[in-house]
Amino acid sequence: QSVLTQPPSVSAAPGQKVTISCSGSISNIGNNFVSWYQHLPGTAPKLLIYDNTKRPSGIPDRFSGSKSGTSATLGITGLRTGDEADYYCGTWDSSLSATWVFGGGTHLTVL
Amino acid sequence: EVNLVESGGGLVQPGRSLRLTCAASGFRLEDYAISWVRQPPGRGLEWVSAISGDSGRTGYAGSVKGRFTISRDNAKKSVYLQMDSLKPEDTAFYYCTSPRLAPNSFDTWGQGTMVTVSS
Numbered sequence: 248q249s250v251l252t253q254p255p256s257v258s259a260a261p262g263q264k265v266t267i268s269c270s271g272s273i274s275n276i277g278n279n280f281v282s283w284y285q286h287l288p289g290t291a292p293k294l295l296i297y298d299n300t301k302r303p304s305g306i307p308d309r310f311s312g313s314k315s316g317t318s319a320t321l322g323i324t325g326l327r328t329g330d331e332a333d334y335y336c337g338t339w340d341s342s343l344s345a346t347w348v349f350g351g352g353t354h355l356t357v358l
Numbered sequence: 359e360v361n362l363v364e365s366g367g368g369l370v371q372p373g374r375s376l377r378l379t380c381a382a383s384g385f386r387l388e389d390y391a392i393s394w395v396r397q398p399p400g401r402g403l404e405w406v407s408a409i410s411g412d413s414g415r416t417g418y419a420g421s422v423k424g425r426f427t428i429s430r431d432n433a434k435k436s437v438y439l440q441m442d443s444l445k446p447e448d449t450a451f452y453y454c455t456s457p458r459l460a461p462n463s464f465d466t467w468g469q470g471t472m473v474t475v476s477s
Binding site for chain 2: 249279280282284286288289290291292293294297298301303333335337338339344345346347348349350351352
């Protein structure tokens with residue numbers, strides 16, 4: 248069971264918008280930056296959002312991130328079939344010894 | 359071109375050892391921490407271990423602490439993950455990754471190497 252809680256799956260139609268939530272605690276999301284990753288198993292994960300809201304070069308503005316308290320959210324607008332993948336949130340957890348934690352992952356289906 | 363390439367994966371019996379290598383190119387490895395992240399079959403991403411650029415700090419997930427050791431040789435542009443006392447639950451795709459863009463995220467990833475622990 249992951250320290251960060253994400254819904255197992257979300258779905259929406261092409262062109263629509265979807266949000267993926269990531270819930271944690273004061274020791275992780277509450278006091279650290281959150282990042283988001285897109286992943287197709289067997290391939291390298293791709294960084295979508297870092298420092299809660301920033302997008303790396305090359306990531307379209309259809310992808311957005313936000314954070315409030317101990318929760319974070321990834322938003323994707325203008326959905327495309329190519330967006331179908333697994334999405335993970337991640338951050339440092341400073342309880343006991345500093346470790347990195349990922350959410351359990353959310354599978355996005357573009358219907 | 360910035361690149362991370364993992365090697366050393368394979369099939370190994372429970373209780374045996376394996377060493378993974380992450381080879382870096384296209385950037386100054388000594389300036390960045392490196393982490394290992396794995397994905398067991400059918401499951402999500404799991405952070406395994408990290409090492410600072412100067413090897414001064416290391417960290418491990420509870421599931422591998424005491425069995426895995428991370429190290430690096432900046433002169434050889436390589437980071438290693440020594441995995442001892444392997445268990446079937448260590449079976450996973452192993453990636454090395456680095457926070458080159460920002461210290462609190464992983465923007466540079468290798469393609470991964472598969473480790474299968476089975477008798």
